[in-house]
Amino acid sequence: MGVMLQPSLRSEIEKNLRRKGFTISKLSELTGINSGTLSTILNGNPPRPMTVCQLDQLAIAFDHEPGWLYELYPEECVTEDKFSRPRVIPYLTRCAEIGRQDCINETVSKLLENPKNIRILFSVAEQLFENGKMKESIPFYEFVIDNEKDNYSNQFVMSQYRLFRATEGINSEEKFKAVIRFESYRRRLAENHQLDALLHLAKICYTLRRWEDVEKYADELRELATIVYEDELRRRKNNKPSELQKTERPLILYYGQGYLLKAVALKNMGKYEESKHYTNGYADLSWFELLDQDGEAEVDKLRLWALANSYTLSMCMGNTEVLPDYLEFLSDHPNEVLPGLVTITESANEFGFSIESVLEQFSEDIKRFGNDLGTVNKIHHLHFRYQLAVYLFKKGKYSEGLDETLRCLILTKASKDFDYFKSCVGMFWVHLQHASDEQKRIFQSVVDERSEKA
Structure with missing residues (x-):
């Protein structure tokens, strides 16, 4: 009895090439891949590795669904027992986008045989997160958290933070679990991410009506925004380069929200006079330096909210x-x-x-x-x-x-x-x-x- 040969990526492509009767030139025309590149991919010695994007283009040319031959693609990602980051990261990202969990599980299992490959999984998670694929990023952050031994490493702490951010839209019970799971890591983040984290912690606790927690995170937010602000002013005064790290929103927003959320928490705890004091704290922030156009717009919004909340406090009293x-x-x-x-x-x-x-x-x-x-x-x-x-x-x-x-x-x-x-x-x-x-x-x-x- 003859030995049944396992199909390979190239044998399947060549089979489809014959089935369709395409020449390399015709396939190049249909896929947009240079004919010389196609030739070295299919016939080179050794063959040139293909990208997952090129595999997708071939699938379209051969009338196959997205994800065609993905189970065979990992052979393109390994050279001398090492995974190629430029190929495996786009591959896993694409698998997540189209739901090829089988391919993810198989590849991740092999990746985790070497602890150094955890950084590859972190890069996949970050790429998905930055592209707005929060749900798809969750399993990859969980892989990092479950397998990273250093709980103080940047990729571990950032994975905890991203996982927290990715679970914001779920029900109240799960939101609270996400807060509990993440809060102990908040101070390990870089200051820019910490500002965003504190703002989101406070806002989630607001939706859960956990007013003491809102107050706690608002205090931390206000304190950190003040430290960052004063440090930046000192650097400018001494003609030193700026170290202001990129945040999702203008710095004034974190400072003002620290006051606003504190005032809201106090109001909901029935501490109206104290709430008035903190409402006045964000009523006029025109003195705040480092304001660009977006920052000035935040000052205007905070002024409006302070007026609205002053009426609210009067009515509550x-x-x-x-x-x-x-x-x-x-x-x-x-x-x-x-x-x-x-x-x-x-x-x-x-x-x-x-x-x-x-x-x-x-x-x-x-x-x-x-x-x-x-x-x-x-x-x-x-x-x-x-x-x-x-x-x-x-x-x-x-x-x-x-x-x-x-x-x-x-x-x-x-x-x-x-x-x-x-x-x-x-x-x-x-x-x-x-x-x-x-x-x-x-x-x-x-x-x-x-x-x-x-």
Whole structure:
């Protein structure tokens, strides 16, 4: 019996070349690959290694799906038992993009036979992350974390950070796990990445309503931004080269957000006077040097938010005499209407004043709230609907209150906010006697669906 030869990359390409009846010149024309290059790839002695991009071009010419012959491509990546970075990194990146997990597993297993190859996996992860392929980058960062023995190495710490950033969009429970998993590594990052990390830690904790954690990270953010700022000013004063590292946003944003997030945390903990102090801290940052055009735009935004939050604090403290001015401010700044109505409705519930005219004034805005897909506005929208339901029940408008409770309940499905879900279920049961058959049906449907997914 004859020995069955294993197919090779080139034998399969040559088979397709014969099947199609293509010459090298025709194949060059179809693929855009130079005919001389093709000749040395197929017939050279030794043959010239091909890139994964060239393999993709050949797949198109031969009418095959993306990923054709990928399981055979690793032979192009190894020379004298060493992996070629210029070939294996694009190959693994492309495998991740098109979902060839089988090829990834096989190649990674071979790579990890040599610990030095961990840096290859880190490079793949970074390339995917930088290209916006966050989900695809996750397994590669996990490979680095699981196999890197030095927990202080740059690639280990950056993998922890990237993994944290890649998991921002998931549900509340997973977000909190991501914070816990990453936070102990935050100070091992370079200052530029640390600024971004602290900002994102604070913002995630904001979405989770973990106000003490928001306060902690806001303090660290403000302190680090101040150190970076003052160090850069000293260097400029002494005519030394700048060491300001590239951050995702202008330096003023981190400084101002340190104040803003601290003020927000204090406000939500009921520490209104302290919150006022920190609100004043970002109300006018025109004195801040190192401002470019983007930085000046941030100063303007922070000034606007400080004014909005000063009205918020007044309302939270029961100073309802500012309401007319606040309403005028909201009319002039449509983007502030949603958070503004959260504050006004919450204050009305706490201090017992009527807001029917306010709800009427902004009725068209309220209809559009669900169209905004931003994370923060989703939170505001959920909070507003809940407070509105409470307000309507207090006014004896049970049918409308139940409608708002159901709307709020449905919103918790998208946000995966289990705390609000439980509160809405409880509120519906309290007013169950006023519910119509249709309201009961919708309620049961939403609860059943949530239970199935739990």
